Amino acid sequence: MSKVSEGDDIAIPNEMLSEDFLVSHTLWPETTKLYGHGYEITCLAAAKTKPLLASACRAQSAKHAAIILWDLTTITTMKNMQSLEGHGLSVTALCFN
Numbered sequence: 001m002s003k004v005s006e007g008d009d010i011a012i013p014n015e016m017l018s019e020d021f022l023v024s025h026t027l028w029p030e031t032t033k034l035y036g037h038g039y040e041i042t043c044l045a046a047a048k049t050k051p052l053l054a055s056a057c058r059a060q061s062a063k064h065a066a067i068i069l070w071d072l073t074t075i076t077t078m079k080n081m082q083s084l085e086g087h088g089l090s091v092t093a094l095c096f097n
Contacts, residue, residue, distance in 0.1 A: 036080050038064040045094035046072075052081075056091035065089055 034041065037057035045054045051072035059065035065087035068080055 034068070034070065036068050036083075042090060043092060043094050045096055047096040052096070054094045054096070056087075056094060059087070059090045062086075062088050065091060067091055067094065 034055055037055065039058040041055050041057050043056050046052070047054075053070040053072055054067055055070065056067045057064060062085070065085075067084040067087070069082045069084065071081045
């Protein structure tokens with residue numbers, strides 16, 4: 001694959017983008033992913049005192065509106081600790097207190 005330079009036209013497919021496409025056409029290749037959300041992540045929050053991350057995604061139904069808690073003790077595994085359900089639509093902000 002050739003590198004994309006300024007002025008090049010890029011045809012972006014309608015299907016899921018491959019790792020090769022992302023690495024060659026974006027500035028920041030992905031190193032760690034959060035699997036579990038049905039749509040794009042809209043907000044994140046990190047706890048100050050514990051290795052814990054909370055994430056939420058865009059949702060149009062309660063099925064996808066859950067907040068997921070992640071255990072960050074091992075960054076490579078990104079273990080899904082718990083799913084907090086009960087929201088009807090997208091969660092737009094998260095904060096640990």
